[in-house]
Amino acid sequence: MTDTLDFDHALSICIDRLRADDTLEACLVSYPSHVQRLAPLLRLAATMQVSAVPAMSADALRAGEARLLARAAELRSRQGQSLPARRAGVSRLLGTLPRLIVATVALILVSCALLSAGTVSASSASLPGSPLYPVKRISESLVSSLALTPQLQTRVHLAWADRRLREIETLVARDGVAHDTLVLALEQETQHALVAAEQAGRASLASAVTHTQHQQAVLSRLLDQAPQAARPGLERALAASAQSHARARSALKKAEGRGPPMTPPGQASPGPPGAPPGQGGAKPAHKKTPTMEAVDELQIPGRVSPPDDTGPPDHTGPPDDIGPPDHAGPPSDTGPPDHPRPPGGTGGPPDHANQPDDAGPPDDKGSGRGGGTSGGKEK
Amino acid sequence: MRHVDEGQLIKRAKSHDARALSDLYRRHADAVFRYVYYRVGDREVAEDLVGEVFVRALEGLSAYQDTGTPFEAWLYRIAHARVVDYYRRQKVRRAAPLDESLTSSEEPDLSQLAAQRDDVRRVWNAVRHLTDDQQQVISLRFIAGYSTAEVARIMGKKEGAIRALQHRALASLRRLLEIES
Numbered sequence: 001m002t003d004t005l006d007f008d009h010a011l012s013i014c015i016d017r018l019r020a021d022d023t024l025e026a027c028l029v030s031y032p033s034h035v036q037r038l039a040p041l042l043r044l045a046a047t048m049q050v051s052a053v054p055a056m057s058a059d060a061l062r063a064g065e066a067r068l069l070a071r072a073a074e075l076r077s078r079q080g081q082s083l084p085a086r087r088a089g090v091s092r093l094l095g096t097l098p099r100l101i102v103a104t105v106a107l108i109l110v111s112c113a114l115l116s117a118g119t120v121s122a123s124s125a126s127l128p129g130s131p132l133y134p135v136k137r138i139s140e141s142l143v144s145s146l147a148l149t150p151q152l153q154t155r156v157h158l159a160w161a162d163r164r165l166r167e168i169e170t171l172v173a174r175d176g177v178a179h180d181t182l183v184l185a186l187e188q189e190t191q192h193a194l195v196a197a198e199q200a201g202r203a204s205l206a207s208a209v210t211h212t213q214h215q216q217a218v219l220s221r222l223l224d225q226a227p228q229a230a231r232p233g234l235e236r237a238l239a240a241s242a243q244s245h246a247r248a249r250s251a252l253k254k255a256e257g258r259g260p261p262m263t264p265p266g267q268a269s270p271g272p273p274g275a276p277p278g279q280g281g282a283k284p285a286h287k288k289t290p291t292m293e294a295v296d297e298l299q300i301p302g303r304v305s306p307p308d309d310t311g312p313p314d315h316t317g318p319p320d321d322i323g324p325p326d327h328a329g330p331p332s333d334t335g336p337p338d339h340p341r342p343p344g345g346t347g348g349p350p351d352h353a354n355q356p357d358d359a360g361p362p363d364d365k366g367s368g369r370g371g372g373t374s375g376g377k378e379k
Numbered sequence: 380m381r382h383v384d385e386g387q388l389i390k391r392a393k394s395h396d397a398r399a400l401s402d403l404y405r406r407h408a409d410a411v412f413r414y415v416y417y418r419v420g421d422r423e424v425a426e427d428l429v430g431e432v433f434v435r436a437l438e439g440l441s442a443y444q445d446t447g448t449p450f451e452a453w454l455y456r457i458a459h460a461r462v463v464d465y466y467r468r469q470k471v472r473r474a475a476p477l478d479e480s481l482t483s484s485e486e487p488d489l490s491q492l493a494a495q496r497d498d499v500r501r502v503w504n505a506v507r508h509l510t511d512d513q514q515q516v517i518s519l520r521f522i523a524g525y526s527t528a529e530v531a532r533i534m535g536k537k538e539g540a541i542r543a544l545q546h547r548a549l550a551s552l553r554r555l556l557e558i559e560s
Contacts, residue, residue, distance in 0.1 A: 008542035011549070012527050015520065041549045044556075047498050048521045056412045060426035065404050067430045071437055072395040181398070188397045 010034050015045050062236075066187075066243040073191035077153075127167055128179060144192075153196035154204040158211045161189035165215055168237065172226050178233030187240040190215070194244055198251050205252040212245035385450055393440050404433055407451050411458050413522050417503050418462045418514060428465060432458045452533045455523060459515055505555040513548035516541055 005013070011034075014027035024042050028035050056064070124139075126132035140160050147153045164186040172178055190212065197204035219238040226234055385406075391399035411432055416425035435457050436443075443453060506517055512534070519530045527545070531538040 008539070008546045011546055012542045015545070016526065019524065040553055041546070044502065044549055044553055045521075047502050048517070054413065054416055054422070055409050056426055056429065057422075060429070061405075061408055064408060064426070064430035064433060065401055068400055068404055068433045068437060069397050071434045072397060072400055075437070076395045184398050184401065191397075 005031070007034050007037060011038060011041060014038060014042050018042065018046055018049055062239045063243065066240055069187060069240075070191050070194070070247070073188065074195050077192060077195045127170060128182065150196040150200035151204055154193050154200050154207060157189045157193035157196060158207060161186055161193060161211065161215070164189060165218055168234075169218065169222060172222055172230045172234070176227040176229055178222075178226070178230040178237065180233060183233045183237045183240075186215070186237055187244075190241065190244045194248055194251075197248065202252060202255045205248055205255055208248040209245065209252055212241055212248055215241040216245060386445055389440070389443065389445070389450060392437070393443075395437070400437065403450070407454055408433070410451055410523065411454050414455055414458050414518050415462060417518060417522055418507065419465060420504065420507060424465065428458070428461050432461050435461070448529075448532050451523070452525070452529065455519060456533060459511075463511060501556065501559070502552065505552050505559065508555055509548055509551055512544055513551065516544045517548050517552075520545060 010031045014024075014031070017027050018024065024039075024046055027042060028038060031038055124136055126136050140163075144153070144156050144160070147156045164182050168178055168182050168186065171182070190208075193211070194208055197208040216238060219234055219241060223231065223234045223238060385403070388399045388402050392403055408429055412425055412429045415428045415432070416422065419425050419428065432454060436454055439457070443450075506514055509517065515534060516530055519525045519533060520527070525533065527538050527541045531541045534541065536544075
């Protein structure tokens with residue numbers, strides 16, 4: 001007989017029955033001895049079951065996703081950097097290779113790799129679906145792994161992002177679709193570049209700003225002409241690019257706020273005292289770095305080619321025209337990346353998010369296993 | 380089927396695969412949002428906390444093991460910790476009323492429906508005066524729709540304790556609403 005169940009159990013069953021569209025009256029009939037106590041609580045429970053389901057706004061949804069992907073890119077980048085860190089450790093132990101030489105070697109390696117990537121142009125022009133496309137992506141991964149400094153990493157990942165953009169452009173024109181994998185790869189490469197640029201400094205950040213601006217111009221243009229099937233992917237790519245652009249601009253603004261003034265275009269600067277080599281030092285005058293203001297001037301809707309080599313490769317040029325990077329970046333920039341917020345970094349005690357599942361609920365005051373207020377202890 | 384697919388996604392997400400992370404995020408973001416939103420009562424705060432929940436999940440994903448408890452339940456646990464931390468940072472538990480999105484609707488303006496929505500809003504505002512454990516049980520039962528057995532697994536308590544918590548939570552709510560009215 002169901003009526004022999006204790007009150008808590010009966011209440012629980014009735015709540016489940018209400019959720020399954022049973023009526024309150026039918027539940028009460030099943031537990032006549034509990035009717036007096038059950039009725040008001042079940043009425044309350046029924047009110048709570050009324051579905052008023054708010055949803056996240058589309059903007060917040062995208063922002064959260066971008067934040068997640070940015071963090072993932074950061075973590076990947078940190079994993080990737082453990083290798084150069086070990087290399088640096090070995091070189092320190094040996095005491096034979098100054099860091100400058102390490103950087104020079106890295107530059108040569110990357111240049112060679114990029115050069116060979118250029119000569120294997122049969123694969124570099126390939127598109128997803130082509131048998132040569134995996135070769136292209138593998139060669140990119142190889143080059144990425146050889147980029148040891150944040151400056152190089154920025155350049156390399158921006159170049160790959162630009163490739164993905166061109167591939168999207170080509171496939172939208174040819175097949176009328178924007179492949180999800182390409183859209184994600186574009187986001188991913190841009191995020192990699194941003195993470196590296198944030199470590200590299202203003203020049204790389206300015207480059208990231210220009211590239212993401214360019215991405216938006218190209219994607220907006222594509223979106224205007226794209227068939228319906230391609231629009232969701234393009235809209236997503238555009239939104240992600242806008243987020244990346246905002247992040248790059250904000251980081252550049254901060255970097256400009258705390259750093260020495262930028263070298264005016266076309267004018268070499270001796271660099272500030274103690275500045276790491278390669279950053280504001282005796283740099284060739286043609287390597288001008290746009291400030292935020294200069295970047296703003298570049299924001300011309302529909303602009304295709306950036307005015308200098310800090311911008312993305314010209315879309316009217318040959319495909320995959322990435323040249324070897326012109327500087328390896330200062331060896332001092334191979335240091336550890338900015339430390340991201342540690343888990344639990346909001347000031348509270350660590351929660352269980354970083355512990356094995358089922359290690360117990362978060363150990364917060366008044367809640368969780370072992371917390372002050374457990375089910376059996378409450379008044 | 381969904382569980383199997385999700386297992387694959389989680390496996391890929393552990394190596395920070397962007398596609399897998401995106402898929403997991405899109406599957407669960409709304410559910411986590413609802414859970415957080417009803418606890419904090421502020422849309423913007425809830426949206427921000429959802430972002431935080433998924434970043435924390437990513438950071439702890441390498442330690443995640445599929446023990447049969449839904450992945451979403453693991454996210455709820457992280458969400459619960461974020462909500463508690465949010466209130467701790469606020470120093471005092473403010474009982475901000477749920478914002479208008481809960482009561483506004485594009486449906487026809489029927490007075491009965493409006494009254495019903497108002498009741499819902501009152502009840503959920505009162506939920507935030509319960510203890511953390513009671514709030515968690517109510518959220519997991521009524522927002523996430525878990526059974527008492529599932530809630531017990533998520534909270535690491537016995538099923539009987541969950542039923543007792545649920546009873547006390549509803550009784551407290553009733554008293555709170557009586558006082559209010």
